[in-house]
Every structure is written in structure tokens, then in C-alpha cells.
Amino acid sequence: MNIVEVKNISKSYGKTTALDDLSFEVAGGELFGFIGPDGAGKTSLFRILTTLTKPDCGTANVLGMDVIEDYRSLRPLLGYMPGQFALYQDLSVRENMNFFASVFGTSLEENYDLVAPIYSQLEKFEDRLAGALSGGMKQKLALSCALIHKPELLVLDEPTTGVDAVSRQEFWEMLRRLNDEGITVIASTPYMDEAGQCDRVALIDEGNILQIDTPENIVRSFRKPILAVKATSMYRLIKELRGYPWTHSVQPFGEYVHYTEQREEPNIDELEAYLTDAGLSGISIKPTSPDIEDSFIALMKDNHTHG
């Protein structure tokens, strides 16, 4: 059964198009990820799914209800965590929990089991004001507040933005646990390395969905061979590679540069000779296997050239 069914949704603000004729489905029990850069339209899409804004055209059906017609009966079934921390900074951890529990007609005690794995980490700060929590703690509190009324669908807008690497990993593990308990989760992130945490991901850019698939399939669909190139001067390396006649894409990737070629099989020796001639030192070139970031960048490049 599909929990979310979106058909041909568009949304623009003035002359800026945020969403351009989007369609997708999310099945019940999925951990579904939206991955894309800032300004891709993720937040606009989530605000439509959570009944906070209306699409210009198209329909969105969530939990079998229309987001415009049935918004009143839909809201209590949703848990939403906005991208910007939206709890009361001048209320304590406990007061925030109590407030959001009570407006949903429940209490922390009643649904404690559900939030326990997350909230237990916050309990020693119960009396601390939410504004005084660290980034990771804030996100845990926001997740607890979004969960307290046992929602059937959890919508999280960039929950790991501004959170350190360890907390990010921890956060995804929490989402996975909730998902195992039967809650469908839709989350967005600008970090491509987080794609692997999801059952399925949608790559989104400039209001278009470029691809929807499992992370493994997305990587597999990337056909071009990739070379990881390294040299002492990163800046000059990128510059020279861009000037190479066979270059298809050049993307910095940690201490390496990921390089793809227009030809089917790149010639490593030829490339090395070109770079040495250009006066670069410490050159190392080796084939590498693509990951989701390579796929995404390639897809984005296509999207830009065709659109």
C-alpha cells in the first residue's frame, strides 16, 4: 500500500519555480530519502505533504487523505520536524515535551515507550532550556516532540544539517529503529553520503526528481569508469583536468579528484603524460568505483544541460 502518492505537483513563488511537475510514491513502512542541494525544492515538497502549504497544481495524497481537503484529519497522524529548530527555546526540555504532547491530547507518560530510546538520552537535561541544548540534542528533542503522538508518518526536513558526524550516524540509527517499529519515515538531506541509510532515495534538483531507486541501484546505473586523480596542487590539478580535451566531469572528492571521460575507456598513461607536461607533481591516477555522489553529480549535469 502506498502511504504517499504525489501526482504532477508544481509550486512556484513568484517567478521562482520550487517544484516542477513532481510525481512519486512512498510505500508503507519505507525509510524514504530525498537527497539534493539547498534550494532543490525539498522543503517546499515537505510543506505540501504536511498540509502547511498548497501546491499550485497536482494532487498529493497522504495516508489515503488529500492534503488540501482532509488536512484537519491528516494533521494528527503526521509527525513533522521542520528544517529550522521550531521548538520553544525559552521552555525546558520537559516543558516542550509536555506542551506538544498535550496539544495532541496525549501525555509523555502515555507514549513513553515510543520515544524512550531517544528521550532517555535527554532525560538528564530535562530542566534545561531547549535553547541551551547542543545541535544534536536539539534534533533529538525535536524528534521526540514530533513522535510523542504516535504518528503514522514521520516527515523530517534535513534533520542532520548542522549536526556533527557522530550524531548524524546516531540519528539515522534512531530513524531506522523507528522504521522497524512500523513508522513510515520520509527524510531529506543535502549530504549524499547519507543516501545509503535509506531504503529508497529520490535525487532532487531544481524542483525535478532525477531518479528514484534504492541506493545500490542508483550506484549501479552509473556506467562510466571513474579515475581518482591526485596531485600536490589540487587547484592546479582541477584547472588542468578541465582543460583536457577528453574531460567529461571533474569533481573534487576529499583529497582526490573524481574524473570521467567522454571516451569509453580512458587512457591513464596519456592523462598522466598530459598532467606531467602541465608541470604538476605527485601525480597518482587509479580507477575507482562510483558511489552515489558520482551518480548524483552526473545526473545533475544532465539535468542542467537538458533543462
Next chain:
Amino acid sequence: MRTIKFLLQKEFLQIFRNKSMLPIIFVMPIIQLVVLSFAATYELKEVDMHVVDFDQSDLSRQLVTKLQASGYFHLKSRSRDIDQGIREIQKNEVQLALVIPPHFKKDLRSGKSSSVQMNIDAVDGATAGLIQGYGRSIIQDFNAEIQPRATDVQRSGIAAPGMEVIPASWYNPNLDYIKYMVPGILVVLVSMIGMFLSGMNIVREREIGTIEQLNVTPIKRYQFITGKLLPFWIIALFELGVGLLIAYYGFNIPFVGSALLLFGIAAIFMLVVQGIGLFISTITDTQQQAMFIAWFLMVVFILMGGLFTPIESMPVWAQELAMFNPVAHFIKIMRMVLLKGAGWAEVQHLTGLLSLMAVIILPAAILRYQKSTG
């Protein structure tokens, strides 16, 4: 109902936790009443005076002494040069340069008329008017005192009979400016709480993004708005009570009318100003914008509301505009009820106007709020 209770709980928790705002809410009535009532006075105190006495007679000295003895004028310097007096005014050393002409005593004693000149610093027109008024009346007194002696010389007889007007000032027998000011200041106080705090509070939810989280909860609009308006409605009425106590015990402001009537009308008045505050919150995105608009409106309301100058002395168009000024109506009602003991019969017309404003503005603001966040 339960939801509204939780919202109120949350609001009061936040209000009482706000360390910078809370003291102001409770200290404001005291400070405003004390400072404004004493500072915004039309009584004259200790005007510095320069005397240019060309006559140097016992009579001219008597006049100067009489001015000093009144307690309103203080002799700061004297000279025999009018320009010196003007220079002193220019330097802000004195506000009045009094010039007594030569032959002042001789002219008066011989039954001729003489004139003294008052050069007044009129940058502040109101004070200048007061200096002129007080000065003139003292000089006239002086004139009356010496007149019989002067006329003795010519013909015996008593002061010429004539009409005398004896004014009786009702409701404020000593023409106490404080009694006029305090009721008005109390109105400004509750208006500020109504217009600024409740409107600002709503904008704040939008500014810091908490409105996003609230909007996905089953909280309904009317519950949200009630939760925002009610706390400040209660606080404002409480403040009015505190203010009235301070006014009564601290300033001896009479409280002739009915407290119940006054609070009943205040409750309606609050709905009007809170409606305006709510309306402002629907057309702004940040607290700064809301503050700016609220402040602009407030200044217009106060200046055209008869707090400092009576509405009756404004031009006709301004008086007609004052019809739409809730602050003006409530200031008038406050003065009528507090000082004159006006009852329902006397204030029902104005109260009706306020009620009309409430039933127009508040629903309009709520409607507009729904549209702006749809």
C-alpha cells in the same frame, strides 16, 4: 477548552520566564506614572530671570522682590543693558529678561502710566505662555497695590467699583495638572500592553519558526488566537488595577466613579487595541516591523488622543478623526469616571463607540490572520 488551557499555561510560563520583559511589565506602570506625571506638568517652577533696571528706585526693587517672592521667578543676574539680557537668554542662562524703564517710579507716582517689558525665551511656546501669564498677573497685582497710593494724590476715594469674576474650578479645584494627566497615562499604559505585546508575541512565533510546528498540530486558529490575546488582556487589566491604586494612594487622584464600570469598559477597550495588535501581526513578518508600525500608530493615537492637549482645541478635521481613535475615547471615559464620577448614562455613548470598534477590528484581524497563514 483543554487545548486553550495548555496554550495559556505555555504563554504564562514564557511571559514569566522572560527576564527582560517581565520586570518592565510590572515596573512600567510605576515608572510611567511617577515620571510622566511629574515631568509632564504645566506648572511653572523657578524661572531664571535677568533684570535690567534703569529706574533703580525703591518701587522698581519692590516689583522685583514681588516677582521673586511668588516663588516662580528666580533672580539670576542683573545689569543696565538690554542687550546683556537678550544675550543671557541666547545662552540659555535665563528664560526671562525683565526691563524696567527709567522714571518708572516717577511716572507711576504722578499718575501717569508706565510699562515694563518682558523678553521671554519662546522656543518652548507652552512655557513661554506660562511665564507671560504668571508674570503679567504678578505685575497686575503689583499695579493694584500701588494704584491707590498713586491716586491718593489726586482724589480721595476707594478703588473703582466694577465687575469681578470669581472662577470656581469643579472636579479639579486646584487645577492640578497631575489629576488631568494620570488617567490618560493609565490609558497609554494598557494600550501599549495590548497593542505591542500581544501582536509582537504572534509575530515572534512566526519569526523563530515555531508556528510551523504549531500548524501541524490539531490546534485551531481560534484557540491559538485566544491563547495569544487572553494573557495580555489579563495582564493589562491587572496593570490598570495596580496603576489605579498607585494613582489613588500615591497621587491622591480622586476615584469618584464606579470601579466596576471602569474595568468593564477597559475590558472592551483592550479588545480594540489587541485587535489592532493582531492586525499588525498579520501584515508583518518580524517583530521589528510589527514594533515600528505599532509605535507609529501609538504616537498618532496619543498625540491626537487628548492626553496632553484637549481634543476640543484641535482643528475640526482633527476632532472628527479623533472619532476613530479608541485611545481618545478611553482617556475621556477615564477622566469622566475618575474625576467626575460619571455613571453608565454619561459614558454609554463612548462605550458604544468602543464596542463598535471591537466588533469590527477583532473579527477583521482574525479573518485576515487566517488568510495570511492559509
